[in-house]
Structures are given as structure tokens and as C-alpha cells.
Amino acid sequence: MTPMDTPDAGADLDRSSRLRRDQVDGDAVDAASRRLQPWLLGLLGVLMVVFSAPPLVNVVRGWPNKDYGLWYQVGAALRQGYDIYPDPTSGRLFPFMYPPSAAALLGYVSFVGESGTIALLTLAHSIAWLGAILLSVRLATGGKASGRNPLLYVVPSLCIVALIHNSYMLGQPNMALLTLLLAAFYCLQKGRDGWAGALVATSAAIKAFPILALGYFIYRRKWRASAATVAALAAWLLIVPLPFRTPSQAVRDVKVWTGGMLFTYNSQGIAQRPFRSYSYKNQSIMALAHRFLRDVPADGEAVLSRRTNNFRKERAQMGLHADGSIDLTTILTAPARPANLDKLFEGAADDLKKAWRVNVASLDFRTVTLVTLSAMLGLSLFVVVAMPPARRRTARTDALEFALITLLIVMFSPLSFNYAFVWLIYPITVALNEVLEHPAPAGRRRTLQRAWLATILLIPALAIPMPLYAQAWGNLFVPALLLVLSLGWTLLRVSRTEIDQHGETSLQRHAKPHAAGASALLPQAD
Numbered sequence: 001m002t003p004m005d006t007p008d009a010g011a012d013l014d015r016s017s018r019l020r021r022d023q024v025d026g027d028a029v030d031a032a033s034r035r036l037q038p039w040l041l042g043l044l045g046v047l048m049v050v051f052s053a054p055p056l057v058n059v060v061r062g063w064p065n066k067d068y069g070l071w072y073q074v075g076a077a078l079r080q081g082y083d084i085y086p087d088p089t090s091g092r093l094f095p096f097m098y099p100p101s102a103a104a105l106l107g108y109v110s111f112v113g114e115s116g117t118i119a120l121l122t123l124a125h126s127i128a129w130l131g132a133i134l135l136s137v138r139l140a141t142g143g144k145a146s147g148r149n150p151l152l153y154v155v156p157s158l159c160i161v162a163l164i165h166n167s168y169m170l171g172q173p174n175m176a177l178l179t180l181l182l183a184a185f186y187c188l189q190k191g192r193d194g195w196a197g198a199l200v201a202t203s204a205a206i207k208a209f210p211i212l213a214l215g216y217f218i219y220r221r222k223w224r225a226s227a228a229t230v231a232a233l234a235a236w237l238l239i240v241p242l243p244f245r246t247p248s249q250a251v252r253d254v255k256v257w258t259g260g261m262l263f264t265y266n267s268q269g270i271a272q273r274p275f276r277s278y279s280y281k282n283q284s285i286m287a288l289a290h291r292f293l294r295d296v297p298a299d300g301e302a303v304l305s306r307r308t309n310n311f312r313k314e315r316a317q318m319g320l321h322a323d324g325s326i327d328l329t330t331i332l333t334a335p336a337r338p339a340n341l342d343k344l345f346e347g348a349a350d351d352l353k354k355a356w357r358v359n360v361a362s363l364d365f366r367t368v369t370l371v372t373l374s375a376m377l378g379l380s381l382f383v384v385v386a387m388p389p390a391r392r393r394t395a396r397t398d399a400l401e402f403a404l405i406t407l408l409i410v411m412f413s414p415l416s417f418n419y420a421f422v423w424l425i426y427p428i429t430v431a432l433n434e435v436l437e438h439p440a441p442a443g444r445r446r447t448l449q450r451a452w453l454a455t456i457l458l459i460p461a462l463a464i465p466m467p468l469y470a471q472a473w474g475n476l477f478v479p480a481l482l483l484v485l486s487l488g489w490t491l492l493r494v495s496r497t498e499i500d501q502h503g504e505t506s507l508q509r510h511a512k513p514h515a516a517g518a519s520a521l522l523p524q525a526d
Contacts, residue, residue, distance in 0.1 A: 040154040047161065048129065051168035052122040059118045064325040068171040070096065072117045073328035075110025078103050078244045082332050085256040094260055094272040095319075095331045100253040101205035101233075104241035118171075125168055128176040132422075133157060135182035136429040139189075139402055141437070142395030149436050156428035159457045160421065163476075167419040177203045177210050178423045181409075184213065185402045188225065189395075197228025204229075205236035208261065209413035216405050219384070267294075267365040270414045275300030275352075277415060280472035284416035288474050289372040295362040297355035298472045307348055358472045376412055379484060383408060386488040388495035396438075400491040403427040407484050411477060421460075421476040427483045428457065434490060456482050 058065040074096045078084060084103050086092040096103060109117050137152045157164060167174055180203040187196035197217065203210035211233070217225040241250045261271045270277035270286065278290045279299045290296055297303060308315055315322075319330030363371075383404045388397050403426055410416055410423040431453055440449040456479045462470035 040150060044133075044154060044157065047157075047164075048126040051165055052126060054169060055118050055122055055171065059115050064323050065118065066170045068118045068121065069114075069325060070328065071106050071121065071171060072110055072114045073326075074103050075106035075108070075117065077328050077332065078107040078241075079110065081244075082329070083249075083253075084332070085253055085260065086332065088256060088259060092331075094257075095326065095328055097261060097272050099205060099208055099237065100245075100250065100257055101236035101240055102207065103253075104236075104244060105206070107241075107244050121171055122168065125173075125175055128173075128179045129157070129164065131179040132175055132182060132425050135179065135186060136426040139182060139185060139426070140399045140430045140433040142399060143189075149433075151436070152429055152433055155432060156425045159428055160424050160460060162460075162463075163419055163422050163424075167422055170419060172419045173206055174420050174422050177207055178406075178425065181210055181213060181406065182402075182426060184225075185398075188222065189398060193222050193224040194228045196222070197225040197230075198232040200225075201229045201232030201236060204233055205240075209415075210409060212409045212412060213405065220390070265414070273301075273415070275304060280358075280468055281417050282415060283418065283421065283471065283474055283477040284413055285376060285411050285477070286372050286414050287416070288477055289368050289375070291358055291472060293359060293361045293363045293368045293371060294365065295357065295359055297352050298358050299468070300352055300355060303351045303355045304348060307351065356468075358469070379408060379411075382488055383484070386492040386495070388491070392495055397491060397495050399430050399433070400487050400494065403430040403487050404484060404491065407480050407487075411480050411484075416477075418471065418476060421480065424476075424480065424483075427480070427487065431456070431483060431487060434487075452482075452486060456486075 055065055055068050057063075059068070074084060084096050084100070085094055106117075109120055112120065133153055133156075136156065137148055140152065141148050164175070166172075180199045184196040184199040184203075187193070187199065200210060200213045200217075203213075211229075214226060214229050217229065237254050238247075238250050241253070245253065264271050268274040270282075275297065276282070278287050278294075278296050279301050280291070281299075281301075291298055308320075317330075318334055319327040319332075321327065386404065387401050393401075406423055406426050410420055413420065435449055435453050440446040459479045459482075460475050462475045
């Protein structure tokens with residue numbers, strides 16, 4: 001038998017042939033991506049301009065402008081000395097649900113007037129979108145300076161472009177929150193833990209839910225980052241508002257906001273939005289659990305809205321105009337209980353009973369709460385098991401780990417309306433990079449890998465043919481959950497297969513010949 005006749009030789013030739021075919025296929029994809037790059041990047045620029053135009057046009061023409069109008073009014077009201085958060089004894093809902101630090105930021109911005117405020121906010125949104133894209137690609141690829149596929153910069157955004165458009169139209173800051181979180185992850189990799197904590201605190205100062213990242217810092221024993229988060233957030237809440245509020249008023253705002261937002265959870269809803277917080281618009285794990293397992297309306301807010309639309313005079317007394325705009329000063333100064341308020345809700349209970357539902361069970365509130373907490377604990381334990389010890393971390397495992405933390409934060413936030421899922425940009429970038437740079441072996445496994453990713457990317461589109469029911473059943477939560485499971489499994493596998501028999505990571509092995517070998521390891525716990 002000749003050497004060529006041995007089984008091992010035949011296997012080597014077969015592997016070599018497959019490698020050559022994969023290389024040819026990869027070169028073809030890279031060439032096509034390079035040709036597409038200017039067109040794709042140009043498309044992003046056009047979308048930023050197009051999405052920014054409606055809010056600017058609305059303010060020029062004096063039309064209702066979604067939350068943009070509220071943001072300016074909050075800043076102006078704060079400068080005029082109003083209490084943004086109504087006293088709990090008044091029974092009134094908060095017109096502004098964000099932390100006092102966010103109100104203070106709007107107070108500074110509002111000095112440039114309504115048009116200037118909206119222009120700055122739309123510009124900040126575009127900058128944040130660009131920052132989220134660049135940081136997502138950098139983290140997903142491990143910081144490679146070359147070989148980045150141009151598709152990584154565009155495809156994740158296009159997959160959720162409707163959500164990005166919504167965030168522009170509504171004036172929601174979730175894209176900026178994502179950029180701040182990704183910048184914090186980048187700082188962690190560079191060993192700048194203090195900056196990482198300050199960035200997470202800034203994100204939480206704008207909208208509270210990113211504070212969940214503090215749990216990740218504590219688990220990873222990032223004590224400097226944890227301390228910086230707490231200290232910076234305290235400064236945002238108690239010091240930044242001082243040009244507009246006295247120290248006692250600043251403390252009062254924090255207490256009232258905390259009681260109304262963080263510690264309000266009952267059978268009717270979460271925080272300051274009863275009925276709406278359990279509606280199809282909210283795709284947090286808490287809202288989905290209550291919609292599926294309790295006999296609650298899938299859109300109770302719409303039921304109440306249809307009833308109150310017939311009471312325009314009473315609504316006007318509450319600062320709610322017929323065109324959908326609001327008068328914040330009227331809301332803040334109106335009597336605690338306007339005349340004829342009871343008329344607005346006469347018979348509402350019967351209407352709510354007739355509203356459409358998607359529940360598959362009718363459990364009580366306490367049982368659903370326990371089920372929700374158990375599910376959250378289960379997902380958290382799955383991620384903890386998947387995350388490698390500090391000594392085994394590599395750039396690739398970090399990319400996967402950060403994606404899992406990003407997903408859990410947005411899924412666990414009690415109020416995760418559709419625009420919150422612009423956070424999928426980063427996990428989708430990681431998943432796409434895995435398919436492009438670490439494809440499964442050619443054949444059935446690769447086909448399944450691509451089909452799995454395509455399924456995740458296409459599920460959000462179910463909202464096109466059936467917008468209400470698709471959202472009620474979690475057309476954004478489900479892809480996020482599937483990404484947690486698939487990326488978690490990948491992280492579990494990668495964190496073990498990338499360790500050689502000596503217990504060294506690939507980064508350690510490649511760094512050994514160089515004097516700077518130790519720096520190739522990612523920063524260890526403090």
C-alpha cells in the first residue's frame with residue numbers, strides 16, 4: 001500500500017479540498033462585501049437624514065411631536081421651579097417617568113429653545129446610532145483592524161430598521177443607552193474600570209434599567225467599576241439637578257420617583273402605566289408572563305383611551321389635548337381630582353373584560369410573579385454557567401458574554417417597549433460575525449446555522465402582517481431569547497474548545513513569543 005492509499009492520507013486530501021473550497025467561497029464573499037460597502041454605508045447616512053427629518057418638520061410647523069414636545073416641556077418646567085413628579089397623595093400618574101437626573105439634563109438642553117432642543121436630540125440620536133454600530137463591530141470582531149466584513153456595519157441595523165425609525169419618531173434615547181453600555185464594555189477590556197462604571201451610571205441616569213449591568217460588574221468582581229457606578233449615579237441624581245433644585249428638593253425628587261417607578265408593581269401594572277405595562281406594546285419578560293398566564297387585556301390602554309376620547313373637556317382640564325399633545329404645566333398644576341373625573345371610567349371594567357387577550361392560563365398575580373422570577377433566575381444561571389472563568393477569557397468569549405448581558409438587561413427591564421429592542425443591534429452583530437468568521441463545517445450543519453440566524457432575524461417581521469398579535473406574542477422578545485440560548489451555547493462550547501491541553505487560551509499561545517505577551521490577556525478581576 002502506498003502512502004497515498006492510506007486512510008489518513010485520503011482524509012487529509014479531503015480536508016484540504018474542503019479548506020480550499022471554503023477559502024474560495026470566503027474570498028468571493030469578501031470581494032462582494034467590498035463592492036457593497038460604499039452603497040451600504042451610504043444607505044445608513046440616507047436613513048439617518050430621513051429619520052431625523054419628521055421631528056424637525058413637526059416642530060417648525062407646530063404639529064404634535066410625540067415625546068420630543070414632552071422633553072422640552074420637562075426641561076422648561078424644571079427651570080421654572082415646578083415639581084416634575086406629582087405628590088403620591090394626589091393619585092396622579094407621573095407625566096415624566098425618567099429619573100430626576102434625566103429631567104436635569106433636559107433642563108440644561110432646553111435653554112436653546114424648543115427647536116434647538118429637538119435638533120440636538122435628533123443629532124444625538126444619529127451620533128449614538130453610529131457609535132452603536134462602530135462599537136458593536138469592534139467588540140464582535142475582537143478589535144481586528146482588518147478583515148471586518150462590511151455587512152457587519154449594516155445588516156444588524158437593517159434587520160430592526162423599523163425599531164430604529166420608531167425611536168427617532170418618538171424621541172426615545174435607547175440607542176444612546178446602548179452606545180454607553182457598549183462603551184463601558186470597551187473600557188472593561190482596556191482595564192479602565194472606573195470609566196466603565198461612570199458610563200453605566202450615565203446610562204442609568206437617563207433611563208433607569210441599564211443599572212442592571214451593576215449585577216454583572218459584581219459577579220465579575222469588578223469592584224472599581226461597581227463603586228464608580230454607585231458614586232457616579234449618586235452624583236447624577238443629587239448634584240447635577242442643583243442648578244434647578246435645592247438639595248432638599250433633589251432628595252425629594254429621588255424619593256418620589258423611586259417610590260412611583262421602582263416600587264410600584266401590582267395586578268394592574270408596573271410603575272406609572274397601569275394596563276399599558278401589560279399590553280402588547282411591552283415585551284419584557286414580566287409583561288409577557290402576565291399576558292400569557294393571567295386574564296388581563298392585551299391592550300387595556302386602548303380601551304380606556306377610546307372611552308376618555310368622548311370627554312374632551314375633562315381631558316383638557318387634565319392637560320391632554322385632542323391632537324395628542326400635552327400641556328405639562330396644566331398637568332402639574334391641575335387639581336388632584338378634576339371635576340367629573342369619575343365619568344371617564346364609568347363602565348370601564350366591563351369594557352376591559354371584553355378586550356382581546358392572548359393568555360393561555362388564568363393564574364393569580366402572585367403565582368405569575370413567582371413564575372417570572374423563576375424564569376429570570378433560570379436564564380441568569382444559564383448565562384453564568386456559559387461564561388468562562390477570568391483566566392479563560394478571550395476577545396471572542398468577551399464578545400459573546402457582552403452580548404448575553406445586553407440581552408438579559410433589555411429582556412429583564414420591566415418596561416421594554418418595542419423601541420427598547422434597538423439593543424438587538426449588538427447581539428445580532430455578534431451572531432452574524434460568528435456565522436461569517438466561524439462557520440460550521442460545510443454541509444448540513446452550516447445550512448442549519450444560517451437557517452437559525454435567518455429565523456431569528458425574520459421573526460420581528462411578523463409584525464408586518466399581524467402587528468398586534470405578533471407583538472403580543474413577543475415578536476421581539478422571542479428573537480432575544482433565541483439569541484440568548486444560541487449565543488450562550490456557543491460561548492459554553494468556545495470557552496472550552498479554545499483551551500489547549502496546557503490550559504492556555506489562544507490569545508496566550510499567540511502572545512508567548514512576544515515580550516508583551518501578558519498584555520494579550522484580557523483584564524482580570526480587580
